Amino acid sequence: MRYSKYYIPTLREAPSDAEVPSQQFAVRGGYIKKIATGIYDCLPLGLKVIRKVENIVRQEMNRAGALEVSMPTVVPAELWQKSGRWYMYGKELLRFKDRAEREYCLGPTHEEVIVDMVTNSVKSYKQLPLNLYQIQTKFRDEIRPRFGLMRAREFTMKDAYSFHDSQLSLDQTYLEMHEAYSRIFNRCGLDFRVVKADSGNIGGNASQEFMITADTGEDAILFCNDCDYAANSEKATTLVLNESEEELALLEVHTPEKKSIEEVAQFLQVDSAKTIKALVYKYLDIKDQTDADWLYAVVFIRGDYELNEVKLGNALSAKVLMLAQDDEIARVTKAPVGYIGPVGLDIKNVRVLADDSIVGLKNAVIGANMTDYHIKNFNHPRDFQFSEITDLKTAKHGDICPECQKGNLSKERGIEVGHIFKLGKKYSAAMQATYLDTDGKEQVFIMGCYGIGIGRTAMSAIEQSHDERGPIWPIQIAPFEVIIIPANLEVEEQRSICEQLYSDLLANNIDVLFDDRKERIGVKFNDADLIGAPIRVVLGKKLAEGLAELNYRNGQKEDVKIAGLTTYLCNIVKELKSVNSES
Template sequence: MRASRFFISTLKEAPSDAEIVSHKLMMRAGMIKRLGSGIYTYMPMGLKVIRKVEAIVREEMNRAGAIELLMPLVQPAELWQETGRWDKMGPELMRVKDRHGREFAIQPTSEEVITDVVRSEIKSYRQLPLNFYHIQTKFRDERRPRFGLMRGREFTMKDAYSFDRDLEGMQTSYQIMFDAYTKIFTRFGLKFRAVAADNGAIGGTGSHEFHVIASTGEDALVYCPDSDYAANMEAAEALATGTRAAPTAELTKTSTPKASKCEDVAKLLGIDLSKTVKTIALTAETEADGKVAKQYFMLLLRGDHELNEIKAAKVPGLTGAYRFSTEEEILEVYGCKPGYLGPIGTKGAVTVVADRTVANMSDFVTGANEEGFHYTGANWGRDMAEPAITADLRNVVEGDPSPDGKGVLAIERGIEVGHVFQLGTAYSESMKATYLDENGKPAPLQMGCYGIGVTRILGAAIEQNFDDKGIIWPTSIAPFELVLCPMGMDRSELVKEQTEKLYAAAQEAGIDVIVDDRGLRPGAMFADWELIGVPHRVVIGDRGLKEGQLEYQGRRDTEATNVPLADIVSFIKGKVQQ
């Protein structure tokens, strides 16, 4: 490719609406152009990266035995209604009507469509296992689109769906896809981590997320440096810390005026925050015979710990709809304003749920259910009943014991770019997708689903690989592997001749090369390619050619290296293949 025939449109400054590094650099490098909120045109330079990402994904998916098809962007509402997700998905699901008033979804994912395809095609166990995948545009009506391709409304995704006879077969297919994903992200040249995750709105029995490690990542990843344990913050198990000691202090009602937060109470009493217990009041509502019944829950966490709402939603009684209690409900049930609540002497019927660590505490400080007062020296069994439920309610913190017993936990930031799910029969049962087993009896298909955010990879890769000059693409997904920068090509026949020879030789060697024949000054030319992030650069100039040398510099190199002209192609090929 010649730069004069390609479209290159770089900017010195990022647009004012660009927020994070990847958004700013992609806009400056001319890879994307904003069309509307969360909607971008992929410009030629950016599209080249997308196509390289897609090529790696296709190669590894095909190698793993998956079969490519293409499902529609617009999907009938009836399919989503069969699974109940038409209502459950909420406003993120874009709904439209055709001229006849029929409702459709602009697909954010394709579980319903692929299940509909398979239930009409698969009849016998002899046709299994199967794995279909496609790479398709998706649309999710994000409330607040931001960060460029990281959280846009329209994006490209690879999603795959496996179908098996039984649980064992599904788990085998899941492992095949897990291994394929590991190969894909390794080939991308990115530092990544696979972590156990919660299934969320997709449903199913187990899942893993693949995260690109980056300090700017939105997600906290929990792992044990001494073992294979890894999970995202939502799914990471928090073990109890310490063991419950015998009481040593008397229960004392202590004045704590204007100290409604644990931090304020600890400061007032001169104690460590870890000796306090905070209360979170929740209300669960159920409806029967047109009447709404309320059940009140008191969740107790150590003062320096944070509630994990995903874990809270798994507590018996809270697995349906729950919400934080209103101030009116708190006054009615606890007899005081928020900030002074505790498990001793509640006014109404409350289910006390203690985090594992809180259940192990003794001589702790808790609210007295009276404004301006807390109890010190509180102990389970002696001063209040044992908690009705003990559960894992909190986010883990660095230094917590690893659930596998092989060390302590560490935390790093990551950007989710892939997710694999064991769906089981969540969709096949609701959509009556069955096959006939060896005995001629119908059985529900066991499903798995596997997604990669193709366009999100671009943003994640940049967040992990950039400097003050611009993007640093891994070679495997760079828009071009090599850029040739001739000095005075329009003035020197020698430079022009050798540039053309090297350009042809690089192409013949299978190197994705672009020659900058725009006639720019060296500073402007180098700045463009450093911003765009091409990983390998060769400068061709009169002085070097007279000495039989060319100047090579890798995008991460601080200095250039002189390479003999005769060796340059093999040298570059070796660099590209590293």
């Protein structure tokens, strides 16, 4: 490609709303352009990267035996009503009507459509397992789109759905997808971790996320420094130890104006891990269709832990969950905010949950349900028997690994680029999608589903690898593999050598950009940094010595004889590409 014929509108300054490096460079480098909140144009350069990611994904999905299909973006409401999600999915689902007042939505995910696709056409266990995928545009009316393509409302996703006649078969395909995903992200040249995940409102039980590690990641992940345990902080658990102190008698203490755990712990000279805090939440039940019937729950958790709202939401079967306001707390608990405790709490029709961190706790400090008073030496179950005890805490850096029970957990940030689920029968049962088993009996399909954010994968490559001048692309997904820069096009010798090199590289299937613009070299260097091609060939000063200058985007440099340059470059490209491509 000749730069003069190409379209790369680079910007000297980043738009003020670009927050993270990937967004700044994607906009400045002329990869994407925003047209509305969370909605982007993909310019030629951006599309090239996206296509390269897609091709890797496609190749590996095909290799794993999945079949490509294409489903519509516009989905009739009927399908979503059948699965029940029409009523449970919130405002992320963009709904609208056609001229005949029929209802539709823009598909944010395609379980319903794929189930409909196979229903009545896959009739026998002999046709299973079946794994179908598509690479297609999704729309989710996100509450808060952010970070460019990283969290867009309209985005490209690879989604695959598998159908099985046994758990064993599902386990097998799940494992194959796990492997395919690992190959995909390896081939994209990315550092990633696979973590246990919460399955969110997609449903199902087992699920894992593929996380690109990057400081700007929106997710926190915890992993053990001693074993293989790794989990999203939404899911991560930790081992809590039982204390072995002697249980002392309850003791009411005056704690004037001390409300927060910090204040109370400091005032009473105890560690915050020896206190129990109370949180009051309001929520809507997942089956509630009125969106007006707010329920309340009081949660008790050890003072040094943060509550994990995802876990709480699951425990309550809530579709909306938020902290109650002070006036609501006062009304629901009849206790002053900051002094709520389990002993003597006067509540009706309110669920009370306890995090398992307080079970083994001895002689803890709790609220006395009375302004300016706390109670010392609370012991479970001696002083209060919680009916619902479950894991509701957010595991933190330094906690003990729940799996090997000896390592410590470390916290790191990550970008979720892939997610694999064992769905089970959730959708097939709701939509009565069945086949006949070996006994001729009707059975509902067992399903799995597997997603990859294509744009997000591309952006996370920038997030993971860039400098102050631009992206440093892995060659597998770089918009160009080689960029040729003549120092001065007016110099006939430079021009002709560049032209020759350009056509030789093209003939060797190298993805090359020839910067044939009448620009000063500084401009070309800066644009080249934004394009981020791994190899930059400069023809200029050293031409007199018969040398071309190779400046690699990762900072390395070398001079190479013009004679044999094409072969040399082809070998380097091949070498760079071979890293990670076969594993």
